[in-house]
Amino acid sequence: MPMFKRIILCFVFSLTWLTASWAQAETLNLGTLNEGIRGQMRIFEPLLTYLEDELEDYGISEVRLVVHPSTQLMAEAISRKEVDIFIDSPMVVAKVAQLSGGVPFLRHWKDGQASYYAVIFTHVDSGITSLDDLRGKRIALEDYDSSSGFIVPAHMLLTAGLRIKKLRAPTSSHNGEEVGYFLTYNDKNTMFAVAAGRADAGATNQRNYLDLMEARPDEFRVIAISERFPRSVLMHRPGLPEALLDELRYTLKVMSTSKNGQSVLKNFQNSAGFDEFAAGSKRTFAPIFEILQDLEDAGIN
Incomplete structure (x- = not known):
């Protein structure tokens, strides 16, 4: 990105955007769990490309996929700020949130489903x-x-x-x-x-x-x-700049309102879109964290 454009953008955004996190925000890293990155790249490529295009004016020059095989490794990567957004099933997101301090913030309608059991x-x-x-x-x-x-x-x-x-x-x-x-x-x-x-x-x-x-x-x-649980969930790392988070939230939520966005969603896990948790994040995840605690108490984790 040309230096003059970067300076102009810096003045447009809030002072939060003018911290050292700006340099980190030029690349947005999405994470998910899997054993291999090639197959996941084929799945995530439509979404990565879409976000690069939509977030370019907000300082994002590249959106990359980070794949790890376990919740522990993903949590460590998030703690090191190597992953900004993590997307996976609700129980897995909850496990990573406990280990990393991450915050669930959007529901993903994977396979066209808001919830599953x-x-x-x-x-x-x-x-x-x-x-x-x-x-x-x-x-x-x-x-x-x-x-x-x-x-x-x-x-x-x-x-x-x-x-x-x-x-x-x-x-x-x-x-x-x-x-x-x-x-x-x-x-x-x-x-x-x-x-x-x-x-x-x-x-x-x-x-x-x-x-x-x-x-x-x-x-x-x-x-x-x-019981029913959200089908898929997005979580952001602690300390992600609020301006970037707000723009990302908006960009994802309006995808289903345009033909281009709908096409990208269809090619990304047959998605129907992204939206807020109807009951709020804390209330939605309270019983999920209880399940994880019960398993830990039983020596299963």
């Missing part, structure tokens, strides 16, 4: 009709950083008065009153484990379960459904 399901021939029937059984869960694939269903089991224990391997012997679990690291693996009889039950979100029922009707049954 987790289901625990089993094969119709398993003889299992309730959570209590899982005592001494094994359940397939995705991974520790999955909202609907681990965090929410694990809490559902605890709330039902069940204790859960990690198995060394899916085939490890298991008996007693505890529910044994193993990690599949992928929703499809979870469904296959239940279908193949390697697990007595599994957990996923309702969209994946409906897809499973469409592909293999009458083979599975749901034995428990969670």
Whole structure:
């Protein structure tokens, strides 16, 4: 950006914008959790390009994607100001917020959905009709950083008065009153484990379960459904300049009102848009933080 333009912009904005954070604000870093960056880049590229174009006049010359494989590494990156905005499922965002001091500020309608819920399901021939029937059984869960694939269903089991224990391997012997679990690291693996009889039950979100029922009707049954939670959430790092945050909030919220914005949203996770939390951020996340605390108290994190 030419120096004269940068100086003019500095005078247009508030004094907050004139701090050392200006240099950092020239590049806006969006973060998400995943094992590989190439696939995520294909997903996020439409949004990154759109934000670069829309925020150019506000001092943003580049919008980059930062990918880390775990909540701990993402929180550390946010604390180092290497990630400005983090986008992921609500439980994962809450975990990162606890570790980094980040603040959830917008809801993302991923796959056109404002909210979603987790289901625990089993094969119709398993003889299992309730959570209590899982005592001494094994359940397939995705991974520790999955909202609907681990965090929410694990809490559902605890709330039902069940204790859960990690198995060394899916085939490890298991008996007693505890529910044994193993990690599949992928929703499809979870469904296959239940279908193949390697697990007595599994957990996923309702969209994946409906897809499973469409592909293999009458083979599975749901034995428990969670409360609804925001489908996807944006969180900002502590200390992000208010002027930039306000402009970013506005830019994201009005995307769905233009043809270009709608096209970008469609190509980015089949989104319907971004909006505020109807009940406010604090009230929305209070029960989510309680879930994380309950899991921590039970030694599950």
